[in-house]
Amino acid sequence: MKSYLIIVAICLLSPVIASAELSLPNIFSDHMVLQRERTASIWGTATPGSRVRIDFKGQQTSVDTNTDGHWRVGIPTGEADGKGATLTIQSGSQTVAIKDVMVGEVWLASGQSNMVFSMNRVPAYAEIIATSAHPGIRMFNAQGVTAVEPQNDIEGQWSICNPESVPGYSAVAFFFARKLHEELGVPIGVIKSAWGGKPVETFTSREALLTLPETKALVEATLKADAAYDEVAVQAAYKNRLARWKTGVTERKTQPTTKQTRPPRRPAAPKRPLMTEGKPGVLFNSMIHPFVGFTMRGVIWYQGEANAKPGAVPYDQTLPLMIRDWRQRWDDDFSFYFVQLANFREPSVRPGTPDLWALLQDRMRQVLQTTPKTGMAVINDVGEATDIHPKNKKDPGERLARWALAKDYGHDLTYSGPLYRSSELKDGAIRITFDQCGDGLRVRDGGALQRFEIAGDDQVWRWADANIDGTNSVLVSSAHVPKPIAVRYAWAANPQGANLVNSENLPASIFRTDDWNDVKTLLK
Numbered sequence: 001m002k003s004y005l006i007i008v009a010i011c012l013l014s015p016v017i018a019s020a021e022l023s024l025p026n027i028f029s030d031h032m033v034l035q036r037e038r039t040a041s042i043w044g045t046a047t048p049g050s051r052v053r054i055d056f057k058g059q060q061t062s063v064d065t066n067t068d069g070h071w072r073v074g075i076p077t078g079e080a081d082g083k084g085a086t087l088t089i090q091s092g093s094q095t096v097a098i099k100d101v102m103v104g105e106v107w108l109a110s111g112q113s114n115m116v117f118s119m120n121r122v123p124a125y126a127e128i129i130a131t132s133a134h135p136g137i138r139m140f141n142a143q144g145v146t147a148v149e150p151q152n153d154i155e156g157q158w159s160i161c162n163p164e165s166v167p168g169y170s171a172v173a174f175f176f177a178r179k180l181h182e183e184l185g186v187p188i189g190v191i192k193s194a195w196g197g198k199p200v201e202t203f204t205s206r207e208a209l210l211t212l213p214e215t216k217a218l219v220e221a222t223l224k225a226d227a228a229y230d231e232v233a234v235q236a237a238y239k240n241r242l243a244r245w246k247t248g249v250t251e252r253k254t255q256p257t258t259k260q261t262r263p264p265r266r267p268a269a270p271k272r273p274l275m276t277e278g279k280p281g282v283l284f285n286s287m288i289h290p291f292v293g294f295t296m297r298g299v300i301w302y303q304g305e306a307n308a309k310p311g312a313v314p315y316d317q318t319l320p321l322m323i324r325d326w327r328q329r330w331d332d333d334f335s336f337y338f339v340q341l342a343n344f345r346e347p348s349v350r351p352g353t354p355d356l357w358a359l360l361q362d363r364m365r366q367v368l369q370t371t372p373k374t375g376m377a378v379i380n381d382v383g384e385a386t387d388i389h390p391k392n393k394k395d396p397g398e399r400l401a402r403w404a405l406a407k408d409y410g411h412d413l414t415y416s417g418p419l420y421r422s423s424e425l426k427d428g429a430i431r432i433t434f435d436q437c438g439d440g441l442r443v444r445d446g447g448a449l450q451r452f453e454i455a456g457d458d459q460v461w462r463w464a465d466a467n468i469d470g471t472n473s474v475l476v477s478s479a480h481v482p483k484p485i486a487v488r489y490a491w492a493a494n495p496q497g498a499n500l501v502n503s504e505n506l507p508a509s510i511f512r513t514d515d516w517n518d519v520k521t522l523l524k
Helices: 002-018 123-130 171-184 215-228 230-254 280-293 317-331 356-370 394-407 517-523
Strands: 032-035 039-045 049-054 059-062 071-075 080-092 094-111 136-140 156-161 190-194 298-302 336-338 374-377 419-426 429-435 452-455 465-468 474-475 486-489
Touching: 032 190, 039 080, 059 071, 080 374, 094 136, 094 171, 094 280, 136 171, 171 190, 171 298, 171 394, 190 280, 215 317, 280 317, 298 394, 317 336, 317 356, 336 394, 356 374, 356 419, 356 474, 374 394, 452 474
Parallel strands: 032 094, 094 190, 094 298, 136 190, 298 336, 336 374
Antiparallel strands: 039 071, 049 059, 049 080, 080 094, 136 156, 419 429, 429 474, 452 486, 465 474
């Protein structure tokens, strides 16, 4: 009898197995862009043990699915092509035809809210949006979702750049793509997968985070909280809070108008720790892993605000950790260009003020020295004191594009603002030498250089006299510091008046020549 039941079960299951649907992740869909001059990786699912055939622009390849029905294969893309062709995937009697596929340059755009920040949030961009018919630019907008385990797909679709689609585009990613499209004359595809207000650790896999003691502690704390998570108890407590909130709303409506206070905020629905978007590894699982292996040129990244806080693991450890993690998973040493944090909050007026924002900005700069194939757009001239989301997204996007044009596409240009190279004592002063000066250092407003600080062995910072000395150096001194040993520049969340630029009018990055404990204690 048991044998008979087993045979019946197999017979019932066999048609299901035989008719397994040929499918691909959403990233492989109409209007997509494939990376030029590479073997582009294509993958999906079909009937286990079946043959899958790929056809694209006269190139053909095939692969057999594994026992789980998964398949992955590479197909040569050739030179850039903006005509649009059909990518055909066939298995048995099933065929998937992906239409209007272009070949060009592909980039992943990720980070937090300043990368999410869309074009329609800036009224001044209305004319740009209205004239944004660029069929050679395409963007894939991934939905914001969370996941406990790594996912192989995510909701989203490719759209063609035009006045109807651009309002919802990431502004930084749009200006980056437009600059590349104008300069290179090839199709540009951008995969935007970002979520506002989230730390770098949530975009990094938990496996990678476990390799660093400080981030390992974050992972272990999250796993412990998740193990202790009681769904029934949590939901009961939430229902009680929601009931109290509703009562409060009702009572408020009966109050005289003159006595009404701010309406109470509706309590947020609870989430399991491993489904909470800011927790370690969560957004990697849901919003990065679906794209792992997609053939591309590199990544642009705008994030860090959520890590500029007391107790945060140093950013010059966490960002390189994430970059290594992604590169290992892609098996590709792709380029990675990021935006340094903008100036923010009220301007400082005193030298030597400890500042977490400035510390993170400087640690971003140090990533350039420790992690190959990285670049940084300096934007300490575009921020807004009262808004963590500066409206100027054109300069950050185009400054990221400068790095790509120089490093990935061989253009001869000054690709950054002045970057600190070295310092040396000279007759009671300190000479600071910079890279990326173009035709020479300049003062943006034509006046005296500002925001240079200098200190002796007493570690007391004072405003310094600073003068450009040659094409690539600044001489820094103070009559109050006869034996200087350290210099800082633009060391503040909002270094108003910082005016050192190069011949391209690109601003110099924050830097420090010291490594004193008054800064380190900020993170304790």
